[in-house]
Amino acid sequence: MERRDIYITGFDLNRLTELLGVWQTFKGSKSTSIYLEGLSEELDRAHIVAPKDIPPDVVTMNSRVRLSDASKEEDLIYTLVFPRDADAEAGKISILAPIGTAILGYKVGDIIEWPVPLEIRKVKIEEVLYQPEAAGDFHL
Structure with a gap:
């Protein structure tokens, strides 16, 4: 899997670092810790x-994006949110x-790839x- 450069705002970094700090304080479930470790990396x-310098085509927190999943031949539309705002039915991940x-x-x-059980998932x-x-x- 190729790892490209990624860009985030200082504002998002501060909020996500705070989220990681809360997790480290309370040590959530093992499955949650795997995702938090991935986020930390x-x-x-x-x-x-x-924030004023982030390119407009970069996915930041609270961005709404259209992804294509070639393996399922479908487009997916998601809004990237903090855990408290997640709502799968509303497309908020x-x-x-x-x-x-x-x-x-x-x-x-x-094109982003990540492992899921039994396969590597790939979206653009x-x-x-x-x-x-x-x-x-x-x-926001």
């Missing part, structure tokens, strides 16, 4: 930029879900439908 390798951690910081055109970021920073919504 992604944050460690990310390029940090100011948690940053702690494998696909959530996988797409954070990537940009339109990138087709479009960022909404990005808070590009819309001037720096508080």
Whole structure:
């Protein structure tokens, strides 16, 4: 699996670091810890930029994205959210879900792979439908 550069805002980094700190304090379930460890690894390798400088085609927190899944020949539309806001039926996926951690910081055109039981899942970021920073919504 190729690991491309990823970009996140300092604002997202602070909030996600706080989420990791809470987890370390309370030591959640083993399955949750695997996802948090993955998130921590992604944050460690990310390029940090100011919210006003993030390119508009990069997936940030609260971005709404259209992904294509070639293996299922379907498009998926998700909003990347914090765990408390996750709602699968509404298309809101948690940053702690494998696909959530996988797409954070990537940009339109990138193909992302991550392991799931029995296979490697692969999606392409087709479009960022909404990005808070590009819309001037720096508080989200």
